[in-house]
Amino acid sequence: MGSTSAFVIRWINFFTMILALLVVGFGFWMSTHDDECRRTLTVPVIALGGVIFLISLVGFLGAWKNISCLLWTYLIMLFVVLVAIMVFTVLAFIITNSGSGHTVPGARYKEYRLQDYSSWFVKQLDDTEKWARLKSCLVKTDDCNSLSRRYKTAREYKLADLTPMESGCCRPPAEYCAWMPISTFSFH
Template identity: 85%
Template sequence: MGSSTSTFVIRWINFFTMILAILVVGFGFWMSTHNDECRRSLTIPVMALGGVIFLMSLAGFMGAWKNISCLLWTYLIMLFVLLVAIMVFTVLAFIITNTGTGHAVPGARYKEYRLQDYSSWFVKQLNDTEKWNHLRSCIVKSDDCSSLSKRYKTLKQYKLADLTPVESGCCRPPTEYIPCTFHCILSMQVLLVRV
């Protein structure tokens, strides 16, 4: 592959990445216009990610277009730092959530998730009243819990359902602690999240 071919490829990849980054920043602005506190809390990280990707792509595009090696080196260093940051975030997320794989519930298809299974740092973060109140309000607004009673009309349907971790861990009382009927489980879903 010749030098002109590689710069052509770098130029067009970075051009499309710049367009994508502009869309991400626009999405961040759109999120900031909503009254929903959950979406607004993600505004700055989304816009920052879009801005970093835009600057990185601009350096790569201009370096390949004008054949400026300084910009190409800046592009490569920024790309390396971004990839390392993504890997570190992925590893940390895996370490924090690795032990919370869920426990089988007798007679049910879904798994039960318990807070004590996660890392102590994660549990400490959720035990912070301010953070939990924010997270709880997001869960209540997400319709994950309120839609369960509409989707599953009988106890058999509910037990055979393939519930997501949020639905299983946040929307219903733990199976072993509250032996109640199907209607009791459905009525306690919203109460459990509001506690």
């Protein structure tokens, strides 16, 4: 292997190892919080940092000592990670593909309904324990709580460009509110 390419591989992997250590440190920091939403993500974040560190270490050592076996292992590990990312992306697309939202007459935002998503996704949210945990995390975010501060009137709200989270989780479906005149909506 040429000295220039070994030098580049060494330094890229050295900086990636530092980044991985920061990710692992962030995972441990998340585990110290009382918030269960953050603690739920602790293991995946630490695992992600560990995998990145391991791959970078193998690439760094292979380029530093010019060990072709380690460099091949490094390439195979990178290939597996890239394939895993592609599989995850395709599965996420399949699960959420049909949930593209429905237009609401007189509003700029789209409405998202749970039954529009894949049956697997609906089954996951239908589990009472999983939904209670997810709902408690949604309540703690400022996504829904800030709507009343941002939009003072029903007209402002209907003309707002809401995110899928805001239009799908923070408000009742439009069909439940259609019978109410706009002047009765209050966001204070």
